[in-house]
Amino acid sequence: MTISHLIATLQKATFSMPRPAAELIIQKYGKDPFLILISCILSLRTTDAISYAASIRLFELARNPQQMVAISEEKIAACIFPVGFYRKKAYTIRHISFVLLKQCEQTVVLKSGQLLALPGVGRKTANLVLGYAYNIPAICVDTHVQRISNRLGLVQTKNPAETEEALKKIIPKKHWIELNSLLVMWGQNICRPQSPKCSECPLATFCPKIGVTKSR
Template identity: 40%
Template structure:
């Protein structure tokens, strides 16, 4: 099945109709809290991250507070999060940089964000999009899977998929479409057992009934 530009536009229209107004499932009350939550979300569900940050941010919700607690204590707080050793190390290093170079504030540009330990393209794109209204597409596991299954944007790496999505989707809708794809991946186009029989895109999808 050849996926034409017209079919891609129809797919996006259907996704927008079903997921319009969706946003991140991560809970936060400041730019710094979102940054830390996204770092923690790597190989961890948003539901689990919200449990972890609810207890962490009660007392430690700024770069200086987390930096002062020390890595060992931070690890105790985030132990039930995947890769907690490396995440704690990166968070501590990031907090030190934020305190030293940014007066405790989260930088507002992609290039500045990706210099922070533990902050890659996905995290930086989430932050600039969610906090600073800069058009961006963050490719997480859901976006990667759904984009490839629909052939909306195919690629073997998140970067390849991101670049193709940027061509397939109008720039004004990059940030919104990122959420449409995430929620579709969570609710319908699941990794192991996609719900093709209830999918609003089933008539257009080249991978239905996998």
């Protein structure tokens, strides 16, 4: 199975699947780096349905750093509940907003690749913002990308950092941004962590099913 075949198959198979929360945010608000960043933070350790709903509630109150710092941490926490670690995320969201205001030029800061310097922002979040907000090629490695890439035998890695570097060597740069979206949808619907739906998978013929002990 070639990489081109893999990508084309996933594009076709996921066409009618529910889109990831980050894409829904873009559909509703456009490619606003701040909103994409905040929605990504809310999505960590939380299902898409819950994080998307929380994002919408929060963005009804504030859509930029100035508006966000005007809201108390307690009010943000109450608004985003029940996302995972909602109290910690409320603190992080206000902290990020203060940092961006202090730096005055929020767009330049985000676009210059200094996302990792922001509190609570790791490579997964930074790469997602760079890709979705600015169309800068970046591979966002979450649990779905980590699991499926190894399950398919594309990589043999133990952590997201290793996976990102390994995938960069085999995935054409033009597919870096969409790779996360494709594998997230595939992981949520077909290639699940436990008992994946191999009988419904168009990749089953080519997949070595590494680590799979039980499937449907």
